[in-house]
Structure formats: structure tokens, C-alpha cells
Amino acid sequence: MEFEYKAVDNSGARHQGTVDASDKFHAQQLLSADGLHPISLNAIATGVSFANLLSQKVTLDQLEFFTSELALLLESGIRVDKGIDIIRQSNSHPALSRLLNQIASSLKKGESLSEAFNKHESLFGPLYISLLKIGETSGNLPEVLNRLAADLKFQKDLRTQITTALTYPSVIFFVCILAIYFVLTFIVPKMAGIFTDLEQAPWYTQMIIKVSNFFIDYQFFIIGAVISSVFLLVYSLQKPEVKSWFYVTASKIPGVGKVIITAERIRFAQSMAMMLDAGLQLDTTLELTANTLKHPDFRRDAKQALKQLKSGKQLSVVLSKTRIFPDFFLSIIKVGEETGRLSRVFAEIASRSRGDLEQVIKKLTTMLEPLMLLFMGGFVGGIVITMLMSMVSINDVPL
Secondary structure, eight states, X not given: OEEEEEEEETTOOEEEEEEEOSSHHHHHHHHHHTTEEEEEEEEOOOSOOHHHHHHSOOOHHHHHHHHHHHHHHHHTXXXXXXXXXXXXXXXXXXXXXXXXXXXXXXXXXXXXXHXXXXXXXXXXXXXXXXXXXXXXXXXXXXXXXXXXXXXHHHHHHHHHHHHHHHHHHHHHHHHHHHHHHHIIIIIHHHHHTTOSOGGGSOHHHHHHHHHHHHHHHTHHHHHHHHHHHHHHHHHHTTSHHHHHHHHHHHTTSTTHHHHHHHHHHHHHHHXXXXXXXXXXOHHHHHHHHHHHOOSHHHHHHHHHHHHHHHTTXXXXXXXXXXXXXXXXXXXXXXXXXXXXXXXXXHHHHHHHHHHHHHHHHHHHHHHHHHXXXXXXXXXXXXXXXXXXXXXXXXXXXXX
């Protein structure tokens, strides 16, 4: 088990971190052997629960903040372990605090920064850790961390851009669902009381009243099912196989597929530019970049391109067999190979693709807004028209 502790040493200095032990008593023994007297000692939960999804996950924002702050502290001449301690003391988020405690404990055991980060590879990723190793080897760790912080900010801005574009359609859809629920559970039941013999009412009146009765009779089950589905979706999306299925399915939707392809191109080009700038070999760069892709088909294409690159083929040739880059970008990559400026070319592709993504999202949003309004108007308007027709037809129904 892993325990998080706060302790003081014999001189009264405060310490905090994590320790691996079989139980709490064993953890206390280990701390005492190191000359530490625990003030608090708590086991870190390892199980996956809905609460963990919300409170025990380090977000992209926090990761970008931590990386940029550590780069700034190292540039100021502060040691790595001291820099981690400063960030840890100023941070209040439990997930990030726990991560910093674990990294600090690894550093105190004599591990390098990349070794400490490698224990959390699922969070940082192989690209991040590989660049850290290069920074440690070359003695240029602050510059590498600045590049990583810039890349994380790039990813954060990209995610924000997509989220912002989907906010308005999502709000309209949510309002539409609430309007339908309100009409079916509050308005229609009042109208249904007019009919003494529902069998004599028109078929559309019978249908809407039966649907209303179903919603009223089972509303708690329906609400519970919706809430459970949302939590189940959030939980499922933490699993790699579900994420892969989601990307494959979403990429087949008109408009959304183009957004995914463009976002993957940006991710690919940005990673290539950053690693080539750091001095990595081309085959290593392509291998690490392939692992950053979210779409399983594109990731498979990139790994196949890596095999062909190792057999001696040019990068522009092997990338032409993937679905990531159009012909125009492939011609630019070929020029970059010939001139030895591949990192500059990929940075330019990332910048241009981001502009393309903005245009694609703008067009998609422009189309989604009227479609969602039509959906809302059609659904709610259809119910209202059915109600009015039912009211008009009341003269033909025996009372």
C-alpha cells in the first residue's frame, strides 16, 4: 500500500511525501528508521470510483501549471527537489499535491527527475519523459520544461477551442430536453383530464397522453437512468479501448470527422517539431509521436510508417501512405527533408492546421446552431400542435 505522510525530523523541520508499506504500522516503522516522526499518515486509495474521477485526477491545466512553474524555478537557479517542494507548498489541489509528494519521495531516494516521472507514465506520457531525459543529459532541463509547458498549453488551448465550439449546441439540446420534459409532465396531464374516454380520442392524442403517463409513472427511473448513464460514460471514457471506439465512431460523423483528423494532424506536427528541436533522432521522434495520437487508425498508420522509415524510405514517402497529411503538407515535408529544416516545417504545419481547425469548427458550429434550433422547434412544436389539435377535436369526442 502507499501512504501519504506529514512528519517532522529531530530538528523540528517539516517533511511530507509518500511511503510504500504493507500496513500503517509498517509505514510508521519505515518513517522512524529515516528519523521522521509522523504527524499524519493516511493510506492513498487505489480503487477506481466516481469520486476518484473528480478529485484524484491531475488535469491538463494543473500539469501545464506545474511544468511551467518548475521551468521558471529552475531558470532562477533553484534545485529540482527544492523547486518541487515550493510548488507543493503553494498548491491546494489534492491530486496534484499527491503527485508532487510521490515525485519528492522518489527524488529523496536518489532517483533522477525522469525516473521519478516515469513512475507516472500514464499521466505524463513517453514523449514528456523522453524529453526530460534529454534535458537531464544535456544539462538544459529548464529549456526542455519550457518546451513541454508550451506544448501542454497548446493542447489546452486546442481542447478549449473544441469545447467552446460545442457549448452552444449542447446548451440548446439541454434546454430542448427540459422543455419536452416540462410539457410531458406538467402540461399534458392537465389536458388529459378533459377526456373522459381516452379510447374515443384521436390516435395522436392517445399517443401523447400515454407517453406523458409513462414519463410521470417512471420519471424517477428515467432520471436515475440518465444520471447513471452520464456517470457510466465518464467512467468508460477513462478506459483506452472505449476511447479508441469513441474516436473511430465519432470520426465517421460528417463534420466531426474532419475536426478529429485536423486535431490529430496538429498533435502529430507539434510533437514532431518539439522533439526534432530537442535533438531526437527521426525514427525515435516518429515512434514517440505515434503514441501521442488518439485515433487508433492513425496511430496504426504512424507505426507502419515508422517500420518503412527504418527500412530506409524518406519521411515524406512513408507519411504519404497515412491519412494524416494532405498532398500540400506532404510536399512541404519533402522540402523540409531536403533543406534539413524538418522541425521548422512541422511547426508551420501545426500553425496552419490550427487555422484550418478554427475554420472547420466555425463551419460546424454555424451548421449545428440552426439544426439544433430546428430539432428543438420540431420536437416542442410538434407536441404543442398535437395538443392544439386534441383541443380542437374535443367536440368530436363523447364527454
